[in-house]
Amino acid sequence: WLSFKISHLPDELQKPHFDAYHKKWADEPLRVCLDLKGFYVKMGQVAAGQLDMLPEPYSKSLQVLQEHAPWEPVEVICGVLEQELGCQTNEIFRSFASEPLGSASIGQVHLAELLDGTPVVVKVQYPNTERFWTMDFLTFIALYRYLIPGFVETLWQMKEAIEKEFDYPQEARNLRRMCDGVQGKFERINFPEPYDEAHPHLPAWLRQRGRCLVTKRVLVMDMAPGSSISSIGATLCEEYARSRGQTADELKKEIKQKMHDPSFVKDAMRRQPSRITLAAYRSFLAMRNLLRNGNAALFNCTFGWLGSTIPYDWTTVPPNGPALMQLLYDVHLHQILEEGAFNADPHAGNILLDQASGTVSLIDYGQLFDVPEHKRIAFAQLMVALDNEDQKGVVEAYSAFGNKIVHPPTGEVNPEWLIYAANQLYFGGSMGIKYALDAFGFKTFAEILNPDIVKVFDIKFYDPHFFMIYRCLFCLRGVADNFGIGGLSQASLLRPACEKYLRSRGIAVKSE
Numbered sequence: 001w002l003s004f005k006i007s008h009l010p011d012e013l014q015k016p017h018f019d020a021y022h023k024k025w026a027d028e029p030l031r032v033c034l035d036l037k038g039f040y041v042k043m044g045q046v047a048a049g050q051l052d053m054l055p056e057p058y059s060k061s062l063q064v065l066q067e068h069a070p071w072e073p074v075e076v077i078c079g080v081l082e083q084e085l086g087c088q089t090n091e092i093f094r095s096f097a098s099e100p101l102g103s104a105s106i107g108q109v110h111l112a113e114l115l116d117g118t119p120v121v122v123k124v125q126y127p128n129t130e131r132f133w134t135m136d137f138l139t140f141i142a143l144y145r146y147l148i149p150g151f152v153e154t155l156w157q158m159k160e161a162i163e164k165e166f167d168y169p170q171e172a173r174n175l176r177r178m179c180d181g182v183q184g185k186f187e188r189i190n191f192p193e194p195y196d197e198a199h200p201h202l203p204a205w206l207r208q209r210g211r212c213l214v215t216k217r218v219l220v221m222d223m224a225p226g227s228s229i230s231s232i233g234a235t236l237c238e239e240y241a242r243s244r245g246q247t248a249d250e251l252k253k254e255i256k257q258k259m260h261d262p263s264f265v266k267d268a269m270r271r272q273p274s275r276i277t278l279a280a281y282r283s284f285l286a287m288r289n290l291l292r293n294g295n296a297a298l299f300n301c302t303f304g305w306l307g308s309t310i311p312y313d314w315t316t317v318p319p320n321g322p323a324l325m326q327l328l329y330d331v332h333l334h335q336i337l338e339e340g341a342f343n344a345d346p347h348a349g350n351i352l353l354d355q356a357s358g359t360v361s362l363i364d365y366g367q368l369f370d371v372p373e374h375k376r377i378a379f380a381q382l383m384v385a386l387d388n389e390d391q392k393g394v395v396e397a398y399s400a401f402g403n404k405i406v407h408p409p410t411g412e413v414n415p416e417w418l419i420y421a422a423n424q425l426y427f428g429g430s431m432g433i434k435y436a437l438d439a440f441g442f443k444t445f446a447e448i449l450n451p452d453i454v455k456v457f458d459i460k461f462y463d464p465h466f467f468m469i470y471r472c473l474f475c476l477r478g479v480a481d482n483f484g485i486g487g488l489s490q491a492s493l494l495r496p497a498c499e500k501y502l503r504s505r506g507i508a509v510k511s512e
Contacts, residue, residue, distance in 0.1 A: 011443065018055075022055040022056075022057045022058065023057050025057075026057030026058055026061045027061050029044065029058055029061065029062060030044065030061045030062055030065070044062045044065045056249070060249070063230065070103065071099075071100045071103035071108045072108065072126060074096070074097075074098045074099070074110075076126075076127070077100075077108065077110065078096070080124050080125065080126075080127060080217055080218065081122070081124060081218055084215040084216065084218040085213070085215065085218060092114065092115070092203075092213070093112045093113060093114060093115070093122075094114065094115050094116075094117060095112060095113045096110060096112045096113075096122070097110045097111040097112065101121065102228075102349070104349075105129075105133075106125055106126060106129045106130070106133065106165055106166060107123055107125040107126055107129070107217075108123075108124060108126075109121055109122065109123050109124075110122045110124070111223070112220075114203065115203070116203075118201060119223045120195070120220050120221065120222065121192065121220070121221050121222070121223050121224070122218070122219075122220050123168070123218070123219040123220075123221070124217065124218055125166065125168065125216075125217035125218070129166075130163075130166045133166075134159075134163075137155075137159050137162075140155070141155050141156065141159070148458075148459050150404070150405075150458065150459035150460040150461050150462060151459050151462050153461065153462070153464070154462045154463070154464045154467045157464030157467075157468075158464065158467065158468070161344060161367050161369055161464075161468060162367060164366055164367055164368070165366030165367055166366075167216070167366070168214060168215065168216060168217060168218060168219040168366075169214055169215070169216065170366070171194075171219060171365055171366040172194035172196045172214040172219060173196075174341075174343075174365040174366070174368040175191055175192065175193065175221070175365050176193075176194060176196060176198060177339075177341065177368070178191040178335075178362070178365060179191045179193055181339055182331070182334065182335060182339055185334065186327070186330070186331055186334075188327065188357075188358050188359050188360055189331055189359075189360055189361075189362065190224060190225075190359050190360065190361040190362070191361070191362055191363075191365070192221040192222045192223070192224045192361065193221065193222045194213075194214055194219060194220070194221050195212055195213035195214060195220040195221065195222075196212050196213075196214050197212050199212070224352050224361035224363055225352070225354040225356075225357070225359060225361065226352035226353045226354035226355070226359065226360075226361055227352060227353065227354075227355075228348060228350075228351065228352055228353075229348040229349075229351045229352075229353060229479055229482050230347075230348035230349050230482060232353060232355075232482070233348065233481075233482025233483060234248070234482075236482075236483075321480075321483030321485060322483075322485065324353065324360065324483070325476075325479070325480050325483065325485060325493075326493070327360060328346070328351065328360070328476055328479065329476060329490075329494060329497075330497060331362070332346060332472060332473075332476060333497050333498070334497075336371060336376060336379065336469060336472070337376050337379075337380060337497070337498070337501045338501070340370060340371050340372075340373070340376065341368050341369065341370045341371070342368065342369055342371070342468075342469070342472055343362065343364075343365055343367060343368060343369075343472065344367045344368075344369045344468045344471050344472050344475075345364065345366075345367050345471075345472075345475060346362065346472060346475045346476055346479065347475045347478055347479065348478060348479045348482055350362065350363050351363075351479060369465070369468045369472075371465050371469070372465070374400070375400075375401060375463070375465045375466070376501075377502065377505065377507065378397050378398075378401055379397070379466070379469055379498075380498035380499075380501050380502050381393065381396075381397040381400075381498075381502065381507075382394060382397035382398060382423065382427075383427065383490075383491045383494045383495055383498045384495055384498055384499060384502070384509060384510065385397055385510070386423055386424070386427055386428065386491040387489070387491040387492050387495045388510060390510065391416050391417070391419075391420040392416065393510065394419060394420050395414055395416050395419045395420065398414070398419050398422075398423060398466075399414055399419075401463035401465065401466040402461060402463050403461060403462055403463050403466060404459075404460040404461045405418060405419065405422070405457045405458065405460065406457065406458045406460055407456070407457055407458075408455055408456075408457075408458050409455075413460075417439060418439075418456075418457055420439075421435060421436045421439035421440060422436065422457070424436050424439075425448070426470055426473075426474075427470075427473065427489070427490045427491045428490075428491060429477075429486075429487045429488045429490065429492075430487030430488075431487075431489065432489060432491075436448075441456075473490055476490075477490065
């Protein structure tokens with residue numbers, strides 16, 4: 001209605017109206033997610049990580065869902081624990097935190113100690129959440145039968161994949177697979193080991209009875225060190241903004257605008273600091289913290305007892321953002337191409353960084369999606385072709401998944417210009433989004449989410465494997481936004497590893 005009402009105004013005069021509208025209704029999507037829980041919290045978590053794709057007031061409001069979704073009282077959680085484990089909580093745990101460490105769409109996580117004092121994390125599923133989630137998703141599918149019929153098969157596959165999250169024994173097997181098959185290939189990557197039958201420190205009395213600490217609705221794991229990327233990113237953004245005399249919101253807005261400037265993006269990619277440079281900078285900040293606060297600490301611990309103290313001045317030592325994102329892309333691309341199974345939900349709340357050791361822990365592995373070999377090859381070829389700006393190669397690789405999109409005005413199936421623009425939208429970063437909007441004749445990303453999009457392209461079939469890979473990278477892009485580099489092209493970042501994979505399979509790689 002607002003779009004129609006102000007459609008006669010030029011763009012620059014429409015913007016204040018839209019800004020006021022978004023500000024007024026910014027918390028409404030969050031309220032709906034909190035009221036309905038389950039499926040809606042999951043959708044809100046995904047949307048929260050996409051700073052380029054939602055008006056800022058909405059994405060900012062929804063970010064609370066990535067770590068602090070609604071949670072149940074500890075009495076409810078202990079009830080589930082005792083029902084699942086078949087004994088009193090104090091027969092397993094010496095202590096159990098009354099408030100959750102984190103909460104998500106289908107359950108929450110508590111810190112606890114086993115009877116021998118070993119710290120663990122306990123993941124507990126909410127009562128009845130699976131039944132309500134299924135009802136909500138079926139409603140979602142029914143809606144898409146009307147809006148985009150060609151996407152329905154993908155949604156059924158997505159439903160099947162997400163339903164795996166309700167099967168904690170399956171998640172334990174997924175974690176075990178990652179611990180055994182992936183963790184040793186990356187020096188700083190850690191997966192929390194589940195307390196299944198194979199865990200070396202499973203309590204002996206449980207092992208003797210043929211039991212473990214993994215059930216349908218309870219999963220006990222090793223405690224992973226560190227803080228989530230979302231919380232670290234928020235702290236760094238606030239500090240950097242403060243140093244420039246800005247608020248965090250003002251800084252994010254400035255970066256978002258600059259990422260749509262081709263010269264800025266190219267310069268950012270060319271001038272990206274090396275890992276060595278950033279390591280030196282981090283060492284400098286650590287030493288500066290020591291020098292700044294050493295004398296203050298000496299004074300406060302001596303003369304400070306007389307009543308007057310010197311305030312401390314700490315600067316958060318930032319993680320090496322580019323190196324961290326390269327590691328995350330490397331790990332997830334290894335999962336996709338080499339392991340043939342990947343986590344489809346690596347949002348910023350599911351990635352922990354221990355800045356003291358540099359260890360990156362990947363958690364929440366309920367969704368592990370298998371990819372057949374021929375589709376791994378197609379994806380690698382797609383990334384190389386897209387980075388080469390090879391439109392014909394992009395269409396060939398995209399079509400190898402079986403994807404079919406029709407351009408309604410002409411009736412053409414998988415027209416080259418449309419498929420190339422769509423993949424620029426998916427994997428081309430901020431410049432790719434700008435390219436796609438221009439190609440589709442849109443002004444904002446919101447127009448792509450409008451049902452009228454079927455007038456531009458009508459999805460007849462969307463391969464579930466392609467969609468889940470896209471979803472994984474979609475989440476990683478949200479992670480990169482925490483370091484201000486989410487707008488860089490994923491195709492460019494992934495290309496070297498994709499070329500290596502193709503050559504290892506004896507497949508020729510087309511140069512630029």
